[in-house]
Amino acid sequence: MAYKKDENFGEWYSEVVVNSEMIEYYDISGCYILRPWAMEIWELLKEFFDAEIKKLKLKPYYFPLFVTENVLQKEKDHIEGFAPEVAWVTKSGKSELEAPIAIRPTSETVMYPYFSKWIRSHRDLPLRCNQWCNVVRWEFSNPTPFIRSREFLWQEGHTAFATKEEADKEVLQILELYRRIYEEFLAVPVSKGRKSEMEKFAGGLYTTSVEAFIPNTGRGIQGATSHCLGQNFAKMFDITFENEKGAREMVWQNSWAYTTRSIGVMVMTHGDDKGLVLPPRVAPIQVIVIPVPYKDSDTTAIKGACESTVYTLNESGFRADLDTRENYSPGWKYSHWEMKGVPLRIEIGPRDLANQQVRVVRRDNGAKVDIPVANLVEEVKVLLDEIQANLLKTAKEKRDACIEVIHTWDEFTTALNNKRLILAPWCDEEEVEKDVKARTKGDLGAAKTLCTPFDQPELPEGTLCFASGKPAKKWSFWGRSY
Amino acid sequence: MAYKKDENFGEWYSEVVVNSEMIEYYDISGCYILRPWAMEIWELLKEFFDAEIKKLKLKPYYFPLFVTENVLQKEKDHIEGFAPEVAWVTKSGKSELEAPIAIRPTSETVMYPYFSKWIRSHRDLPLRCNQWCNVVRWEFSNPTPFIRSREFLWQEGHTAFATKEEADKEVLQILELYRRIYEEFLAVPVSKGRKSEMEKFAGGLYTTSVEAFIPNTGRGIQGATSHCLGQNFAKMFDITFENEKGAREMVWQNSWAYTTRSIGVMVMTHGDDKGLVLPPRVAPIQVIVIPVPYKDSDTTAIKGACESTVYTLNESGFRADLDTRENYSPGWKYSHWEMKGVPLRIEIGPRDLANQQVRVVRRDNGAKVDIPVANLVEEVKVLLDEIQANLLKTAKEKRDACIEVIHTWDEFTTALNNKRLILAPWCDEEEVEKDVKARTKGDLGAAKTLCTPFDQPELPEGTLCFASGKPAKKWSFWGRSY
Numbered sequence: 001m002a003y004k005k006d007e008n009f010g011e012w013y014s015e016v017v018v019n020s021e022m023i024e025y026y027d028i029s030g031c032y033i034l035r036p037w038a039m040e041i042w043e044l045l046k047e048f049f050d051a052e053i054k055k056l057k058l059k060p061y062y063f064p065l066f067v068t069e070n071v072l073q074k075e076k077d078h079i080e081g082f083a084p085e086v087a088w089v090t091k092s093g094k095s096e097l098e099a100p101i102a103i104r105p106t107s108e109t110v111m112y113p114y115f116s117k118w119i120r121s122h123r124d125l126p127l128r129c130n131q132w133c134n135v136v137r138w139e140f141s142n143p144t145p146f147i148r149s150r151e152f153l154w155q156e157g158h159t160a161f162a163t164k165e166e167a168d169k170e171v172l173q174i175l176e177l178y179r180r181i182y183e184e185f186l187a188v189p190v191s192k193g194r195k196s197e198m199e200k201f202a203g204g205l206y207t208t209s210v211e212a213f214i215p216n217t218g219r220g221i222q223g224a225t226s227h228c229l230g231q232n233f234a235k236m237f238d239i240t241f242e243n244e245k246g247a248r249e250m251v252w253q254n255s256w257a258y259t260t261r262s263i264g265v266m267v268m269t270h271g272d273d274k275g276l277v278l279p280p281r282v283a284p285i286q287v288i289v290i291p292v293p294y295k296d297s298d299t300t301a302i303k304g305a306c307e308s309t310v311y312t313l314n315e316s317g318f319r320a321d322l323d324t325r326e327n328y329s330p331g332w333k334y335s336h337w338e339m340k341g342v343p344l345r346i347e348i349g350p351r352d353l354a355n356q357q358v359r360v361v362r363r364d365n366g367a368k369v370d371i372p373v374a375n376l377v378e379e380v381k382v383l384l385d386e387i388q389a390n391l392l393k394t395a396k397e398k399r400d401a402c403i404e405v406i407h408t409w410d411e412f413t414t415a416l417n418n419k420r421l422i423l424a425p426w427c428d429e430e431e432v433e434k435d436v437k438a439r440t441k442g443d444l445g446a447a448k449t450l451c452t453p454f455d456q457p458e459l460p461e462g463t464l465c466f467a468s469g470k471p472a473k474k475w476s477f478w479g480r481s482y
Numbered sequence: 483m484a485y486k487k488d489e490n491f492g493e494w495y496s497e498v499v500v501n502s503e504m505i506e507y508y509d510i511s512g513c514y515i516l517r518p519w520a521m522e523i524w525e526l527l528k529e530f531f532d533a534e535i536k537k538l539k540l541k542p543y544y545f546p547l548f549v550t551e552n553v554l555q556k557e558k559d560h561i562e563g564f565a566p567e568v569a570w571v572t573k574s575g576k577s578e579l580e581a582p583i584a585i586r587p588t589s590e591t592v593m594y595p596y597f598s599k600w601i602r603s604h605r606d607l608p609l610r611c612n613q614w615c616n617v618v619r620w621e622f623s624n625p626t627p628f629i630r631s632r633e634f635l636w637q638e639g640h641t642a643f644a645t646k647e648e649a650d651k652e653v654l655q656i657l658e659l660y661r662r663i664y665e666e667f668l669a670v671p672v673s674k675g676r677k678s679e680m681e682k683f684a685g686g687l688y689t690t691s692v693e694a695f696i697p698n699t700g701r702g703i704q705g706a707t708s709h710c711l712g713q714n715f716a717k718m719f720d721i722t723f724e725n726e727k728g729a730r731e732m733v734w735q736n737s738w739a740y741t742t743r744s745i746g747v748m749v750m751t752h753g754d755d756k757g758l759v760l761p762p763r764v765a766p767i768q769v770i771v772i773p774v775p776y777k778d779s780d781t782t783a784i785k786g787a788c789e790s791t792v793y794t795l796n797e798s799g800f801r802a803d804l805d806t807r808e809n810y811s812p813g814w815k816y817s818h819w820e821m822k823g824v825p826l827r828i829e830i831g832p833r834d835l836a837n838q839q840v841r842v843v844r845r846d847n848g849a850k851v852d853i854p855v856a857n858l859v860e861e862v863k864v865l866l867d868e869i870q871a872n873l874l875k876t877a878k879e880k881r882d883a884c885i886e887v888i889h890t891w892d893e894f895t896t897a898l899n900n901k902r903l904i905l906a907p908w909c910d911e912e913e914v915e916k917d918v919k920a921r922t923k924g925d926l927g928a929a930k931t932l933c934t935p936f937d938q939p940e941l942p943e944g945t946l947c948f949a950s951g952k953p954a955k956k957w958s959f960w961g962r963s964y
Contacts, residue, residue: 024596024599024600026545026546027550027553027595028546028548028549028550028583031546031547031548032546033543033544033545033546033596034543034544034545035543036541036542036543039541039542039543039544040541040542042544043542059518059521059522060518060521060522060525061515061516061517061518061521062515062516062521062524062635063508063515063516064508064510064513064514064515064633065513065616065618065633066510066513066633067510068509068510071509083575084575084576085574085575086574086575087571087573087574088571088572088573088574089569089570089571089572089585090570090571090572090573091569091570091572091582092567092568092569092570092620093565093566093567093568093620094566100573101510103571103585113509114506114515117506118506123807123809133616134547134615134616136547138574138575151546151547151548153544325605327605
């Protein structure tokens, strides 16, 4: 690694995603190639999430990539939010199309005309769609692999219910799954909360999210969002049903998504100056086994012990692999697999062979321990669980150490300059957030609300908003963000 | 069903894919919505195929949707083949892009500049990439759900080897997996063979395919293709490696794909005037259980028996479901699930309850049989296996009955008019195929080669080409095609 995380964070990040073979830069700016080391993580997350939402009776759909201008513009706030980033197809072969066709930036307008067609009676509800697909948002700000790319992969869930209660309930069920993806799989601590009116989904009723924080840059990052759309799209797209009494009502809708951005957040959170650090639950390889022969040592026996180790671990359900490449030294291999973030390295040399043990080295803290071959499976399991827990714990401590509770505008600007995750009492007025944005504009971007966390500290009566001086209604996280 | 398969095939097909809830027509011509009844089949096929190619050490990738004009045009034959169908993005938001950007019609040109970068040494080979994604071909001929759509889903495998032998071997390994998808899963008989020079992949060395045939329209249909690209793209994209002796060589490449078209071929093959007929291995629901209460019968006991039946079947690994909707009659439900093609229907009424049996009805042939509850799992397994085998057998008999061996031009045109699958001795000259196409032009489309089957009948010495009168070199399938 040429760059250090604490010195040149941006360059460090680019280097680590490329050198670990997750990403290859592509010749169109803002587009990236996802290599197996990233895609295998995406597949592991997908396997978990897809099984969970199928338990919630979500069904798989695939809607078209394209949407007509007419339909895209039906919901005014929605199109205002997305219009500047929409990519338009205007030609096929050498012919101009009759009318330009948009590439989906998200699929509300693609799907909802058909919801209107499919939903007739209360018996057709709830309707629950999910698709795994690519979407395109042709952004001009600073492209960054995973974090901000013009095309990305995601799942998008779209559901319609007879009642607001059912919709509200699902918003939180999905948000909890997103929390689990971040905390249980990616070992990234997140705050569940609600977005402000300014920051909510364009055209929706309210937005909940899981928010992560990157201490190095002092920026919040939206991890995933679960929106209640209310009846707004139902009105625009005429999605109604006949209730049990024979009257027509509008449906209540949700939409929710998480993207390949999640992988980038994980890289930023755990990576170090040796490269990636992968949580065991998402590591494509959890244990890499490396033979360490000395001069005159019995290479056949060592190779056999390595193969047997990998075999035993794979049989027990671990993802283990062997690096027996002959043209690379053990030291080169150590660095290589450290760069790729593999949680455990097992070294087997003549002394290990003689003692019927293996040497195990942790990627997260470098700790080394000798394990008797007889206890291999049990001890590896314990170590992987420890690493998973330790990564989350360490990340949480670092994140929490950045939280700063402030009460005044001066404290706010100081904390912002110090790259803190700011928790501030707020009056919850849209005009005030606009004003904060205007007053903090600059090269680094304006400050804004990240979320109002569900987990609210006590708000003593008489507490005033840090920005407006009006009575505060809640504690909200503020800061710059990705 | 308003239309009959043998009378109005085209209308029948549209009706069956819509009424079975596989497809919804979309407001952009040539784009279709894939609903759960189609997507669940796609997921089952994907699960099988993805596991098989992972055994062959294929790795998951995701390359961008977009490709620059410059790169797309690098391989001349390739771009000539695809150029008329390429969709171009020229605008984002309200701004014109500096240069138009193509949406991938296939990803050879997207990927191979990076193969060139990643492959340095023989140790980097073989390189094996697969991605599951959408591609866009803006065709103007007759769009048909699944069969010919402007956007479709597929997997595309792209591999690079040090030797032609390895590439040749993989071409056939993959082709065999495609045969298994069609014959073992979709119960659609296919012929493995090689495409003619005119019909091979644009820019490739040779193309193999599995070819199906639709008796109702007398058209062949390409089921999936496995191409050896030779060293042609390697030359254009400079993909070379240092061999073990230190010399530079060009790699040998393959690409191969199958698409959502496969689902359409299955629908056309097995469907009947009652709707879809699904082979058990791909049916999202294999067994539908329907309570059939009479007046005064014990509905609670019947419902209990139905639930217990579904539970037992699901526990044994079958995909069973229950239709207890109260506002529909049993007769309505029978038609509904027949339309959706569910392989087995189980009816449970008071008499069944009294006799500790269930009534089972096959979708493929309408046969009814009473099964003792005690034998449920065993008998359902046998029946599903029988249905799977019977569908393939019946389809094969129908396909084989269409094959006509011809020797002369007159026999050829007669067979073509009779919608036969024509097996003809051919001189294998490109000019002759061009000539046949020119001479058979018409409203129904020209005749062409479908493939030269690997399974070749004997070709007696002195046999002449049906079209040119020159010595024949092989037997090839000819006909009109989708």
